[in-house]
Amino acid sequence: MGYHEWHAKPGYYNDVVRHFRPGSRILDVGCGTAWLSEFFPDYVGLDNFQSTVDKAKEQGIDVRLADLEEELPVGDREFDGVVLKDVLEHLLDPVSLVKEVHRVLKPGGRVFASSPDAQRWSWNDYTHRRPWTRISMRRLFADQGFDVKTVSYESVMPGSSIISGLLPAKRRPAPLVAATWLPGWRRNVWILAARPNS
DSSP states (O other), rough: OOOOGSOOOOTTTHHHHHOOOOOOEEEETTOOOOOGGTTTTSEEEEESSSHHEEEEETTOOOOOOOTTTTTOOOTTOEEEEEEEEEEEGGOOOOHOOOOOOOOOOEEEEEEEEEEEBBSSGGSTTTTEEEEEEEHHHHHHHTTTTTTEEEEEEOOOOOHHHHHHHTTTTTTOOHHHHHHHTTTTOOEEEEEEEEEEOO
């Protein structure tokens, strides 16, 4: 199983989708299987693997090849929302990417990002370059001019996606949400932030 197959549509997909209005123009950075395109027809995905781009194009999905450490191949103020799911931990320079997200968002547009918390398990993925804390995630976005709405934890304990997928809401249930605050619980840090209107 390849890396992207591990990052296919999660059972808790509404924990991401709910942050954006239906009909939003969405940029999915590090899109993997481009599963978000199911929910947002006005969708552009970016990925750094040619095989991912080719597979998406075969399915009629707008996914473009991009080096996420460079300027993104999209226009200024083009998107209502940006998703950075499991991306920032892979980068040498996450500040540059967050600046780029600010550039491509419309005023009032939102960004959702999630990355592994600073725990030992996050280093089991050899492509990870850094873990995150709620404080570091908040500072990263605030320092690049974003209005931070929420910073919290999400469960990535094995089985979280399966349990969530069995529920009608397709979100992590309250016990899994509460458990993320326990020491040692396997979790991601997630943030919701907006580009100010002015």
